Amino acid sequence: MSGDQKACAGISRRDFVTGAAVTLASVGAGAAALAPLMDAEEIPTADEFIQKHYRRLTPADKKEIFARLEREIEKQYGKKATICDPKPIDGVEFAYVLNIGRCIGCRRCVYACMKENNQSRDPQIQYIRVMKLKKGSVDLETSVHDYPPEEAADPNYFYMPVQCQQCRNPPCVKVCPVKATWKEKDGIIVIDYNWCIGCRYCEAACPYHARRFNWSKPGLSSEDLNPDMGYLSNRPRYMGVMEKCTFCLHRTREGRYPACLEVCPTGARKFGNLRDPDSEVRKILENERVYVLKQDLGTLPKFYYVFAK
Amino acid sequence: MIQFFVHGFISTFRGSRTYWLWVTFLLAVSLIGLNAWARQLAHGLATSGMGDEVSWGMYIANFVFLVGMAAAAVMMVIPAYIFKDREMHKIVVLSELFAVAAMVMCILFVTVDLGRPDRIWHMVPRLGYFNWPGSMLTWDVLVLNGYLLLNLYVCFYVLYSRFHGRKPKPALYIPVVFLAIGWAFSIHTTTAFLFQGLGGRPFWNSGLIAPRFLASAFAAGPSFMILVFLFLRKSGAITFNDQVIGRIRVIITVSLLINIFFAGSELFAEFYSDSKHVVHFSHLFGLHGESLLAPWIWTALGLNVAAAILLLSPARRNQGVLIVACMMIIVGIWTEKGLGFVIPAFIPTTLGDFVQYVPSVNELLVCVGVWAFGLLVYTLMLKGAIPIINREE
Ligand code: SF4
Ligand code: SF4
Numbered sequence: 001m002s003g004d005q006k007a008c009a010g011i012s013r014r015d016f017v018t019g020a021a022v023t024l025a026s027v028g029a030g031a032a033a034l035a036p037l038m039d040a041e042e043i044p045t046a047d048e049f050i051q052k053h054y055r056r057l058t059p060a061d062k063k064e065i066f067a068r069l070e071r072e073i074e075k076q077y078g079k080k081a082t083i084c085d086p087k088p089i090d091g092v093e094f095a096y097v098l099n100i101g102r103c104i105g106c107r108r109c110v111y112a113c114m115k116e117n118n119q120s121r122d123p124q125i126q127y128i129r130v131m132k133l134k135k136g137s138v139d140l141e142t143s144v145h146d147y148p149p150e151e152a153a154d155p156n157y158f159y160m161p162v163q164c165q166q167c168r169n170p171p172c173v174k175v176c177p178v179k180a181t182w183k184e185k186d187g188i189i190v191i192d193y194n195w196c197i198g199c200r201y202c203e204a205a206c207p208y209h210a211r212r213f214n215w216s217k218p219g220l221s222s223e224d225l226n227p228d229m230g231y232l233s234n235r236p237r238y239m240g241v242m243e244k245c246t247f248c249l250h251r252t253r254e255g256r257y258p259a260c261l262e263v264c265p266t267g268a269r270k271f272g273n274l275r276d277p278d279s280e281v282r283k284i285l286e287n288e289r290v291y292v293l294k295q296d297l298g299t300l301p302k303f304y305y306v307f308a309k
Numbered sequence: 310m311i312q313f314f315v316h317g318f319i320s321t322f323r324g325s326r327t328y329w330l331w332v333t334f335l336l337a338v339s340l341i342g343l344n345a346w347a348r349q350l351a352h353g354l355a356t357s358g359m360g361d362e363v364s365w366g367m368y369i370a371n372f373v374f375l376v377g378m379a380a381a382a383v384m385m386v387i388p389a390y391i392f393k394d395r396e397m398h399k400i401v402v403l404s405e406l407f408a409v410a411a412m413v414m415c416i417l418f419v420t421v422d423l424g425r426p427d428r429i430w431h432m433v434p435r436l437g438y439f440n441w442p443g444s445m446l447t448w449d450v451l452v453l454n455g456y457l458l459l460n461l462y463v464c465f466y467v468l469y470s471r472f473h474g475r476k477p478k479p480a481l482y483i484p485v486v487f488l489a490i491g492w493a494f495s496i497h498t499t500t501a502f503l504f505q506g507l508g509g510r511p512f513w514n515s516g517l518i519a520p521r522f523l524a525s526a527f528a529a530g531p532s533f534m535i536l537v538f539l540f541l542r543k544s545g546a547i548t549f550n551d552q553v554i555g556r557i558r559v560i561i562t563v564s565l566l567i568n569i570f571f572a573g574s575e576l577f578a579e580f581y582s583d584s585k586h587v588v589h590f591s592h593l594f595g596l597h598g599e600s601l602l603a604p605w606i607w608t609a610l611g612l613n614v615a616a617a618i619l620l621l622s623p624a625r626r627n628q629g630v631l632i633v634a635c636m637m638i639i640v641g642i643w644t645e646k647g648l649g650f651v652i653p654a655f656i657p658t659t660l661g662d663f664v665q666y667v668p669s670v671n672e673l674l675v676c677v678g679v680w681a682f683g684l685l686v687y688t689l690m691l692k693g694a695i696p697i698i699n700r701e702e
Contacts, residue, residue: 018329019322026336033344040351044427053431053438067470125357129660140661143590162660171509178431178448179438197431198354198424201446203364207509209660213364213424216355239353240424297508 010069041217042239053179054192054232062231069235073225076236081227083235086253088186094247095187095281095302096160096258096275097290101309102268105130105159109260109269113163116248116259117234118226120218127245128163128260129209163260164189164210164245164299165293172202172211181242187302188247188275190232198240207294208301211244247271274302313472317693324692335685341676345671348419354424357672362664363655367676370421370647374529375415375683376500377522377646378597379456381530382408383493384560390486395702396553402698403541404534405464406690408493412457414683421675445503452496459489462624464694471697497522504654505646510587514652522646531557532635539632546695565638569613572645583642592663593653601665602656606649612641 047068047160057065066083073081100188110128119125135158143160152159170189173181179234180196183189203211217239229235230250236245248258252271261269272279281304284290324332349356359366384406388394389401420426431437432450443445463485470477501519508514535557543549575604588597595603616637624630657663668676 015319015322022333022336026340029337029340030343033340034347035342036347036351038351041353049427056438131660141585141657143661145660145662171507175444175446175507177440177450179440179446180431195428195431196425198429199422199446200364200420200424201444201503203361204654205507205509207659209361209658212361214353215357215360216353238425242424292677294509299509 031181035281037112044238048194053168053195055182056069063129063277066231074225074237077220077222079222079223079225079227081225081229081235083229083231084250085231085274086250088184088188089253090185091273091275093187093274093302094166094252095272095285095304096166096247097270097281097284097304097306099268099306099308100158100160102266103130103159103161104268105132105147105154105157106207106265107149108151108263108265109161112259112263113245115224116226116251118220118224118229118236119243120213120214120216120220120237121224122219125212125214125218125243127210127212128161130159130161131160132157160210160305162210163303164206164247165208165299165303166230166245168300169298171205171207171299172296175201175205177201178271182234184249186249186253188249189244190246190249191242191244193235193237193241196241198242200242200256202242207297207299211242213242214239313469316472317698320696321689322694328692330492331459332685332688335681335688338681339678339685342675342681345674345678348671349421349675350426356669358667358669359672360664360666362658362662363652363666365422365651365655366634366666367647367668368418369673370651371676371679372415372418372422372650373500373522374643374646375411376453376497377531377642378528378533379408379411379415380493380497380523381526381534382460383490384527384531384564385534385557386486386490388556390483390490393552394556396549397556398547399698400538400547400553402464402467402690402694403547404530405460407537407687408460409457409464410683410687410690412453412460413686414679415453416457416677417682418676421679425526428463441504445506448499449503452492452499456489456492456496459485459492463489464690468694468697471700472698475479494523497526499622504650509659510654512589515575517571517575521568521575524564524568524571525642525646528561531561531564534640535561535635536632536639539628541691541695547698554628554631556619558620558625561635561638562625564619565613565620568642569617572610586657588657589653590658593649598663599665600656601667602648602653605644605658609641609644609649612637613645616641 050059050067062085064084069083070081075078080262107130110126110130111126114121114125117127129145131140132147133139133143135156165190166187170183173183173189177199178195178197181189181191181202198213200213203213209265215235218237220236226234228250233246233248233250252258258271261271270280271283272281274281276282284291284306285304288306288308290306292301292304357366385397385401385404389397420429423429432439432447434441439447463482466482467477498519501522504510504513504516505515535554538547538549538554542549576590579590591597592600593606594600616634619625619630619634625634652666656664656665
């Protein structure tokens, strides 16, 4: 045995006192360092913390969770809300067609979407991005994203709204490490706001800048709250999770149109069931020349653009 | 076993005044970082400089750099174990310990980047909902944790045997060492796949990312180890002859040259073809409108090239010159792989919008805190291990 080890067998008084002092001081300082947690803006409840993935919930679990959420919403916003969970309908696959020839860039869809889907107003989260493009090419790099409202309807430009393209081959779903986002039977890509860990990998993977992250606690007043909610769509979101357009599934699965379509003053937006041969979207796809954004990426969007009168 | 840990624990409490100052400093900075993270947890990632446009920033940049530093430990292990370099063998465990510390930092950087770290259990296989093999991030979780365990095991076994005055039994750890060598390549390759598989981000969508990652890591990691070795020898903690430094220097030089070659090849393809996608590169280099990144990337390239010239010149045998070159490489590659790799992929956005990213003070404090904590872990491990390494067999 070397001398070194023998020396270690005993620990000198000085060492001990220093050691103890350092340990104590660091415990104290550690507690002080954590003090900002005291005014955390959102603390998950125990029920929330142990909640399982949406697709692993039994009908009884869901009932309980929806009731709990409704109670919480009523407490927070002082308004009664109902949370529904409509299922995809067999034989239905939704598609959107947007007529660029008609869009005037008024951004009414942007605000109707916010109102319908309970997005945060402060900071503002918008699902639809309307780009102003010079006539002659579809060059995204020279597009203007934040043109002022009075620059809408300029005949020298055209306007192109972009939102989630509900890809048939969605890169966002492929990359999510915890399957918090997936494709439903009717082709809508959804997110479980209670399962997302906020890694933002999907946001990096989406080629259409369609995903939005809750960088802070969503700021939504009770007058702005839309009480008609879907669990996988417009119920209030948490801080630190991802969200995006869901084709208003709480409306469309019940036979209504998406909010953005209803508000459009020019009829530039068309929505419907791709598998129904008589639907309006099918007619357009069959008779007009449509295109999809970034076709070369193979994401196969169900959101089509058409230049028509 | 208990004796071993008690011995290590006690060793960390004896040291010079400089040692104490250093440890206290690291501890204080770690706590400042913890405080900043607590603020981020309380108020959300809005406390960072990131946004929906540039949605990954400093945290992921540091993560990428540190995965490389951890992987680079193998560049020390290979001469020691495969070429049976005796001098190298004496100190190789120091670089394996660094791999452990770097892994700890990597895991922390990913954790602080999460919006909901409270839900991290969703990533635990079985308990959560693991998107394996589809998501590259799940692969990364597996290989990073595996690498951490392998290195912990080797360090522990070698040190523990020596502690008891035994020669480590080759059968019990050499196979693990070889596995760890292969594994080191996998951690950095998988981390590259995380990025290069995204078709929607042309800046990352290049098959050269993984090789470039490895080359730059094998330059920066050994540079860091040279600094550590020289410092420890100067302070009298360990001894080894200059041949070791010479060998590591060769590794660094070759890796650095390969790295510069890869970067050049990539830049050629982008700029000569001059396709739409070159916009990320031209923005990065400040050739397309105003760019906050340009000064950084030019400095990084300058440092790398200057370091390569120093390492090829006769002055390389001078220790002072070598130290300067190593520092230039570490800073250069950190900048190239962090700011120069993660952020430009987001500018412009996928819809062509140019939004700049400036990290917030809180975000920087978290980064500095993670670094301080990792270096603290490394310092304490060194302090526990060195007395054992120095014992005669
Ligand atoms: S547009 Fe983006 S968010 Fe929508 S499905 Fe495609 S990849 Fe996912
Ligand atoms: S941010 Fe959420 S939905 Fe997106 S990849 Fe991460 S866990 Fe999945």
